[in-house]
Amino acid sequence: xxxxxxxxxxxxxxxxxxxxxxxxxxxxxxxxxxxxxxxxxxxxxxxxxxxxxxxxxxxxxxxxxxxxxxxxxxxxxxxxxxxxxxxxxxxxxxxxxxxxxxxxxxxxxxxxxxxxxxxxxxxxxxxxxxxxxxxxxxxxxxxxxxxxxxxxxxxxxxxxxxxxxxxxxxxxxxxxxxxxxxxxxxxxxxxxxxxxxxxxxxxxxxxxxxxxxxxxxxxxxxxxxxxxxxxxxxxxxxxxxxxxxxxxxxxxxxxxxxxxxxxxxxxxxxxxxxxxxxxxxxxxxxxxxxxxxxxxxxxxxxxxxxx
Amino acid sequence: xxxxxxxxxxxxxxxxxxxxxxxxxxxxxxxxxxxxxxxxxxxxxxxxxxxxxxxxxxxxxxxxxxxxxxxxxxxxxxxxxxxxxxxxxxxxxxxxxxxxxxxxxxxxxxxxxxxxxxxxxxxxxxxxxxxxxxxxxxxxxxxxxxxxxxxxxxxxxxxxxxxxxxxxxxxxxxxxxxxxxxxxxxxxxxxxxxxxxxxxxxxxxxxxxxxxxxxxxxxxxxxxxxxxxxxxxxxxxxxxxxxx
Numbered sequence: 001x002x003x004x005x006x007x008x009x010x011x012x013x014x015x016x017x018x019x020x021x022x023x024x025x026x027x028x029x030x031x032x033x034x035x036x037x038x039x040x041x042x043x044x045x046x047x048x049x050x051x052x053x054x055x056x057x058x059x060x061x062x063x064x065x066x067x068x069x070x071x072x073x074x075x076x077x078x079x080x081x082x083x084x085x086x087x088x089x090x091x092x093x094x095x096x097x098x099x100x101x102x103x104x105x106x107x108x109x110x111x112x113x114x115x116x117x118x119x120x121x122x123x124x125x126x127x128x129x130x131x132x133x134x135x136x137x138x139x140x141x142x143x144x145x146x147x148x149x150x151x152x153x154x155x156x157x158x159x160x161x162x163x164x165x166x167x168x169x170x171x172x173x174x175x176x177x178x179x180x181x182x183x184x185x186x187x188x189x190x191x192x193x194x195x196x197x198x199x200x201x202x203x204x205x206x207x208x209x210x211x212x213x214x215x216x217x218x219x220x221x222x223x224x225x226x227x228x229x230x231x232x233x234x235x236x237x238x239x240x241x242x243x244x245x246x247x248x249x250x251x252x253x254x255x256x257x258x259x260x261x262x263x264x265x266x267x268x269x270x271x272x273x274x275x276x277x278x279x280x281x282x283x284x285x286x287x288x289x290x291x292x293x294x295x296x297x298x299x300x301x302x303x304x305x306x307x
Numbered sequence: 308x309x310x311x312x313x314x315x316x317x318x319x320x321x322x323x324x325x326x327x328x329x330x331x332x333x334x335x336x337x338x339x340x341x342x343x344x345x346x347x348x349x350x351x352x353x354x355x356x357x358x359x360x361x362x363x364x365x366x367x368x369x370x371x372x373x374x375x376x377x378x379x380x381x382x383x384x385x386x387x388x389x390x391x392x393x394x395x396x397x398x399x400x401x402x403x404x405x406x407x408x409x410x411x412x413x414x415x416x417x418x419x420x421x422x423x424x425x426x427x428x429x430x431x432x433x434x435x436x437x438x439x440x441x442x443x444x445x446x447x448x449x450x451x452x453x454x455x456x457x458x459x460x461x462x463x464x465x466x467x468x469x470x471x472x473x474x475x476x477x478x479x480x481x482x483x484x485x486x487x488x489x490x491x492x493x494x495x496x497x498x499x500x501x502x503x504x505x506x507x508x509x510x511x512x513x514x515x516x517x518x519x520x521x522x523x524x525x526x527x528x529x530x531x532x533x534x535x536x537x538x539x540x541x542x543x544x545x546x547x548x549x550x551x
Contacts (some may be wrong), residue, residue, distance in 0.1 A: 122372050209398035209457075213412035213464060214388040223415055228402050 008066065015062060018055025022048045054098060085274040092266040092275040101264035102281060103248040106179045106258070110244060113184040114191050120194035121223070139192070146189035151182070152250050158182035159254035179251040187244055194236050198229035235297040242290050246283060312337040312499060313358070313468055318367035320353055327353045329523040331367070335468070335516075338497040342510035342531070345520035346546065350384075351503035352395075353472045354520070358501065359392050372467070388416060391461030395473040397453040398510055399445035399460070406432065406441040409460045417464065424463075431459040434490055451482030455489055468499040507551055511535050519543045 025048035032041035072080045146154065159178040165171045173181075202225050210220040247301035249260040257265070259279050266275040311334025313443075320328040328350045335341050343351040356362040360371060360376055360383045376386055394410040399408050409428035411543075419427070432438045435455045445453055454474055461469060471490070475483045477519035487509050494500060494513045506512055510517055510533045518528040519540075529542045538544045 002409060195481075205396060205398045208361055209392075209394060209400070210392075211383075212361060212387055212392035212394075213461070214384050214416040215412065216384050219415050223411060224400055228400075231402060301519065 008069075011062065015055065015059055018051055018058065020053040022055065023269055025051060029112065056201060081272070083273050083277045085270075085272050087271050088266070088270045088274040089278055092263065092270075093278060096263045096266065096278055097282065099257055100259040102251075102256060102258040103178065103245065103279050105176055106183065106225075106248045106251060107245050108228055109176075109180040110183040110187065110248075111241060113180065114187045114240075114244070117188040118183060118191035119195050119226075121192035122199060125192070126199060128217075143189045143192055146233050148188070149195075151186040151247055154186045155179065155182040155250055156253060158185070159251075175251075175256050179248070179254060179256060181198050182243060183247060183250075187240060187247075191237065192238070194233055195229060198233040199225055201232065202228050232301070235294050235301060238290065238294045238297070240286055242294070245286065247285075249279070311335050312339075312372055313501070314368075314370045315354075315358070316368050318354070318357060318369065319365045320362060321356060321365055327513050327523050328357070328364075331520075331523075331525050333518060333525060333528065335499060335501060337499055339515040340494045340498075340500045340502070340513050341516045342514040343501065343503045343517060343518050343520055344505070344507070344510060344546075344550070348453075349520040350523040351520055352472050355392070355472050355503055359390050359470055360386055361392075370379065384416070388464055389467045391464060391466030391469045393454070393457050393461050393469070393471045393474050395476050397450070397457045397477070399453055399457055401445055402444050404444060405437070405448070406455050408445065408456060409463050412460070412464050428459075431463060432456075434476065434524070435459055449482060450478045451485045454486045458486070458489055458493075462493075465491070468476065469493065471502040471504070472501060473505065501531060505550070507535070507547075519546065521546065 025044040029041045029044035029048060032038075032044065072084075121139050121142060124135050125143070130195050155178075158181055159175065162173070162178060162181075163171050206224055206228070207220055210224040211217075217222065249258065251258050252261045252264065255261070260276070263275040263279045267273050296307065313331045315331055315334040318328050318331040319326070327546065331350075331354060333341070343354065345351055353362060356541060357364050357375045358376065360381070364377045371386065374386070375381055375510075386396040399405075400411070403411065406425065410421070410432060413424040413427060414421060418491040429438060429441065432441055437452060437455060440448060440452065440456075441458055445456065454477075458469075458471075458474070474490075475486050478486065483506070487506065490500070490502070490509070491513055502510075502514075514531045517531045519526045519534065519538075519542075521542055527534065527538060527543045529539075533546065534543065538547060
């Protein structure tokens with residue numbers, strides 16, 4: 001371990017090069033200023049400030065790194081052993097990772113239902129006129145209701161409530177299906193608002209153009225408004241899709257052996273959290289590329305003038 | 308009531324307390340080109356939108372070839388197949404290519420097959436010299452090109468009358484000419500047109516009749532030669548002094 005200590009000390013000392021250089025620039029600057037070369041003095045002064053700022057940045061970075069290392073190694077590596085024990089990791093990895101297929105099923109199943117249900121809700125909420133009012137109210141009530149209730153409670157109610165109803169079929173579904181239903185109910189409320197905002201953002205002149213060509217109200221929605229809205233909605237929709245993947249870990253409360261359920265089973269046996277860390281790493285690997293993709297899509301859309 | 312091809316009588320339209328159109332009477336005969344002139348806010352655009360039933364009217368009658376345009380029981384979608392409209396800001400559909408913009412109404416409204424609609428759209432595009440832009444997205448075209456596409460998009464439905472709402476007002480000056488040339492072609496081919504326009508030179512050259520609107524009233528109408536050289540009304544004279 002002394003090597004680590006030596007290396008750490010060496011890097012810390014190397015960081016002192018920044019303030020030393022900054023001081024050197026400053027001295028040169030004041031020398032020039034002393035000779036009355038005020039304009040020329042500004043260059044080393046600027047360099048001095050930049051060097052000092054860079055030094056602070058690198059030092060902060062290094063400080064966080066050292067703090068993390070100290071935390072992991074404190075108390076004879078207690079933290080590292082609790083979260084990252086490689087023996088436990090390797091013993092649980094196969095079963096934990098293969099349990100991730102439950103999360104995959106739930107996410108994919110719920111995504112399909114959410115897309116259909118939320119678009120339907122958005123269109124219901126945009127129905128015009130007094131004839132549309134009862135349907136609008138239904139959609140508003142649904143969205144308000146499911147946005148107000150925490151997802152985990154919906155999950156709990158559906159997962160444990162529906163089997164108690166003794167209704168045919170509905171009470172005898174597989175646990176995965178209750179998870180899919182609950183997550184769909186909850187997420188559709190949020191996603192429908194996304195669709196509604198996108199549809200409302202399509203300018204009225206598009207409707208005027210479509211109607212003036214003789215397209216009916218329905219065909220205007222079908223061919224002009226909804227296709228444009230869907231294009232707009234793709235990046236934020238992917239954001240919700242990522243959130244859905246992460247929230248699929250909530251199904252553990254139904255006793256499903258998903259990736260987290262399996263990891264918790266191991267961590268309770270080992271009395272060690274390494275299997276759960278593995279789940280965390282898995283989500284990192286899956287999620288980060290997707291968030292980068294979303295950022296890229298948003299950036300591209302912004303460049304193309306939002307349409 | 309006289310019987311023009313398009314006949315408007317006693318048309319009233321208000322937004323809240325603001326009376327945008329106050330008793331408009333006018334006739335448009337087949338193959339005629341009627342130019343609506345007047346300051347911004349005089350009601351030109353609203354009048355056009357009423358003719359196309361994009362705005363409900365409060366009172367009066369609009370008849371197209373003897374069929375009422377407004378009121379209960381009017382099939383607006385059938386009406387609009389007979390009336391084409393072109394807007395100031397083109398309003399092309401950004402998610403469709405140029406040729407799809409032209410094809411969509413013939414296919415989805417008139418029930419034309421894809422092959423036939425494409426052939427028709429290609430013919431129309433060739434007529435305005437944009438055949439090589441068929442697969443472009445509208446936002447890659449210049450304003451003038453977009454407006455030309457918007458005009459033939461309306462023409463693809465073979466309308467009996469074409470309404471044009473200040474179609475050159477959003478264009479850079481050097482692009483106005485190419486759009487006006489298309490309109491002159493259409494006028495020569497006998498298209499019935501009603502235009503709201505600020506292009507007085509164009510109105511003078513092409514119009515069969517010029518109507519001057521002010522504060523929602525049709526102040527004066529007549530052949531362009533008379534309106535532009537010896538207007539009867541003082542208001543028309545004042546407007547033309549500022550506009551010319």
